[in-house]
Structure formats: C-alpha cells, structure tokens
Amino acid sequence: MTDEEGVEPTELPPPLEPRLPPRWASGQRTLSKFDGLGLAARLLRLAVVVVLLVGAVVVAAVTVSGVGPPSEQDLRRQAGLLDKRQLLIGVKDDQPGMALLQNGVYKGFDVEIAYLVAADLGFAPDDVKFLTIESEDRARRQALDVKTNKIVTVDLVVATFSITPERKADPDVTFSAPYLRTEQSVLTRRPHAKVEALSDLAGKKVCTLNTTTSAQNLRRAGVVPAGKNKISECVKGLRSGAYEAVSTDAAILAGFVAKEPKTFQIHDIGAEGSELYGINVGTNKALATLVNLALYRSYTDPADRRWENAYDTYLRPEQPFAMPQQVAVAKQPEVSRPAVRIWPWEDER
Numbered sequence: 262m263t264d265e266e267g268v269e270p271t272e273l274p275p276p277l278e279p280r281l282p283p284r285w286a287s288g289q290r291t292l293s294k295f296d297g298l299g300l301a302a303r304l305l306r307l308a309v310v311v312v313l314l315v316g317a318v319v320v321a322a323v324t325v326s327g328v329g330p331p332s333e334q335d336l337r338r339q340a341g342l343l344d345k346r347q348l349l350i351g352v353k354d355d356q357p358g359m360a361l362l363q364n365g366v367y368k369g370f371d372v373e374i375a376y377l378v379a380a381d382l383g384f385a386p387d388d389v390k391f392l393t394i395e396s397e398d399r400a401r402r403q404a405l406d407v408k409t410n411k412i413v414t415v416d417l418v419v420a421t422f423s424i425t426p427e428r429k430a431d432p433d434v435t436f437s438a439p440y441l442r443t444e445q446s447v448l449t450r451r452p453h454a455k456v457e458a459l460s461d462l463a464g465k466k467v468c469t470l471n472t473t474t475s476a477q478n479l480r481r482a483g484v485v486p487a488g489k490n491k492i493s494e495c496v497k498g499l500r501s502g503a504y505e506a507v508s509t510d511a512a513i514l515a516g517f518v519a520k521e522p523k524t525f526q527i528h529d530i531g532a533e534g535s536e537l538y539g540i541n542v543g544t545n546k547a548l549a550t551l552v553n554l555a556l557y558r559s560y561t562d563p564a565d566r567r568w569e570n571a572y573d574t575y576l577r578p579e580q581p582f583a584m585p586q587q588v589a590v591a592k593q594p595e596v597s598r599p600a601v602r603i604w605p606w607e608d609e610r
Contacts, residue, residue: 330600331547333554337383339547348384350375351394351404351415355493357516358575358588359421367391370512371538373571374440375419378540381555394420395490397472400434402543416548418541421513423474436539437552438596440568443589444532445475446511448518448525450499456506456528459484465505468495474536475509484508500524510536515579515588522582529586537594553599560596568593 337343352371354362360369372391379389392404392415399422404415422428424436447456456462459482469475471488479486487504489495495507496517507514511527518525542548559568572591580588 330602331550332602332604333551336547336551336554336601340545340551342382342548342551346388348379348382348389348417349404349413349415350379350389350391351399351402351418351420352391353420353492354393355491356421356513357520358579359513359516360419361516362393368575370441370571370575371419371421373567373575374540375417377559377567377571378417378419378552378555381558382551394418396420396470397490399541400428400431402433402541414543416542416545417552421510421538422541423510423536424539425474433543435542435544435546435549437542437549438556439537439539439594440556441512441538441589442594443510443512443536443538444534444587445478445508445530445536446514446532446586447528447530448496448499448507448514449505449528450502451524451526453506453526453528456530458482458530459508461530462506462508466503467506467508468498468504469508470495473509478532479508496525511583511586512536512576512589515576515583515586519579519582527583527586550599550601553596554601556593557596557598560593561598 331339352367352369352375353360354367356369356371358369360367360371375391376386376389379386392406392413394402394404394415398404399418399420402415402418403412404418405411406413422436424439428434429436445459447459447462449456459479462479463483465484467479467484467486468489469479469486470492471490476486476488486508487495487498489498492507492509492513495504495509498504499507514527518527540552542552559565572589576588577591
C-alpha cells in the first residue's frame with residue numbers, strides 16, 4: 262500500500278513488552294512473606310529518619326538558646342519580673358515639666374518615660390508605684406514612700422540622672438541608654454545682666470543640687486555653690502533674694518520660668534558638653550537589657566509616638582519662655598539594638 266505520493270510507509274516496530282520482575286510477569290503479583298517484612302523495614306527506617314530530623318531541630322533550638330543571646334522571656338525571668346506584681350520607680354517630685362507631685366499624682370516627662378518602659382516590661386499604669394527620690398540617693402536607688410514614711414529600694418530610677426564615667430564606675434549603678442539630651446543653664450530673677458558663662462557667677466551666691474554634675478561644673482568655673490537636696494529649695498531662695506542665681510540643667514530650670522515668666526529668666530551659657538539622662542537599674546543586668554529594648558523600640562518604631570507625645574506635652578510648651586536657651590533636644594537619643602534573641606515567628610516591633 263502506498264500513500265498519495267507513491268511512497269510506501271515505514272512500518273513501526275511492535276511496542277516492547279515491559280520487562281517485569283518474575284513475580285509480575287504473569288500480570289499477577291505474588292507477594293511473599295519477605296515483601297511484607299521489607300515494607301515494614303522501610304517504614305521503620307522512614308520513621309527513624311523523621312524522629313532524628315525532629316530531634317535535630319529541637320537540639321539546634323536548645324543549642325541556640327543556650328549559647329546565643331537570651332530571649333525577652335529569658336530576660337524577664339532573669340530580671341525577676343515574672344512573679345512581680347508592682348514596679349517601684351524613683352522620680353523627683355518638685356521639677357515642673359520633668360516630675361512634679363501635685364494632689365498625690367506624679368506628672369512630667371520623666372514620669373511618661375517611666376510609664377513607657379514599664380508598659381514594655383509588662384506592667385500596666387496601675388501596677389506602677391512612684392516614689393520620691395533625692396539626688397544623692399539615685400545611685401543607691403533609695404526612695405521615700407510618703408504613705409508609709411519608709412525608705413525603700415526601687416527597681417528603676419528615672420530622675421534626671423546624668424550619665425557620667427564616674428557614675429558608670431559605681432558598682433551599684435547600671436545605666437540604660439540615654440533617653441533625653443539637655444545642657445546646663447542658669448536661672449536668675451528679672452531683671453538681670455546677661456550671664457554668658459558660669460565664670461560670670463564667680464564670687465556670687467549660687468545654688469544647685471548636691472552630688473550633681475552642675476555642682477562639679479560650678480566648682481571648675483571658680484564658683485562655690487550652695488548645695489541643696491531639692492531644686493525647689495534653690496528656687497525658693499532665689500525668689501527671696503538669698504541667691505544670685507540657680508544653676509542646673511535647662512530641662513529642669515525651664516519649668517520654673519514657664520510657671521513664673523515675670524519673675525525668672527533663664528540664661529544660655531553656651532555649655533560645651535551635654536547632659537544625657539539615663540535610667541538606673543542597679544545591679545540587675547537583665548533588667549537593663551529590657552529597659553534598653555523598650556527604648557530601642559521607641560526609637561526605631563515610627564508608629565510608637567510615646568516619647569514624642571511626652572516631649573510635646575511637657576517640654577515643648579516651655580521652649581518659648583526659655584529662649585534662646587534650648588530646653589532639650591526634641592528628638593530621642595539614638596539607641597543601639599540590645600542583644601536579645603527574636604525568633605522569626607515573633608513580632609519584632
């Protein structure tokens with residue numbers, strides 16, 4: 262037979278028969294007892310492999326947990342927070358804008374920073390207890406409980422506590438990352454000649470807080486300051502004429518000018534160095550890492566406006582009364598990421 266062009270088609274060879282094992286050649290499988298044993302053996306080997314893989318994953322996770330940075334839950338356990346029902350925080354009580362106690366309620370920028378950190382530590386506002394702390398007691402974390410009239414050790418100190426090498430060398434002090442940047446300034450009555458440097462106050466009666474960086478700077482400038490435990494005592498003496506000036510941080514003094522702008526004025530002395538406030542957690546290193554984690558999240562998360570809201574509420578309104586002195590830098594200081602393990606399935610804010 263030929264196709265239409267007269268070419269005989271090539272015949273295709275018949276399909277090859279499948280080459281089956283002997284027991285399949287007849288088209289019917291013959292299952293021996295050894296087949297059942299082989300299948301069972303293979304299933305057993307598969308199960309062993311699965312178990313080994315699962316075990317390897319568990320061992321790897323435990324290994325990472327053991328040698329890598331701790332998780333947030335690990336740090337909470339190490340810091341003693343898991344069973345803690347109340348967080349004690351030492352703050353000032355006489356600094357308008359920073360921390361002021363009125364009608365039994367603490368308010369101010371430092372107070373809001375304390376609430377920010379406490380929330381990230383797992384404490385609701387009602388579980389935070391504020392206690393008044395004096396400047397000389399901030400390193401020891403000893404604060405007064407006005408309700409019981411007893412001195413207690415607080416968990417955190419958020420009280421305009423400047424970070425310095427000398428304080429960092431104290432074994433009882435562990436600072437967090439800085440949360441506010443300001444500088445030293447001078448407060449006088451109105452009217453007063455312009456004060457451009459601390460040395461302009463040499464030979465004058467100047468009041469400041471005991472055991473502070475401001476007192477050290479005054480002594481370096483040749484001023485012998487009168488030291489008080491509360492800045493409000495200095496301001497009271499300034500108002501009465503007992504002192505020529507009061508010197509401490511601008512973030513502290515600005516609140517008094519804003520309250521009494523016709524009585525007081527603030528002077529920009531062109532201080533070269535900055536005052537960086539940190540939170541003292543004592544010897545609790547795990548707690549320090551958790552506090553830094555809270556500050557880091559606040560710094561890096563654009564949706565977290567708690568720091569900015571605190572600044573806008575308490576410090577920004579004081580700026581017009583303090584000009585040309587800057588009250589404080591209107592941006593949270595940079596915070597490095599702390600060594601905390603975040604699992605891929607966890608929400609890293």
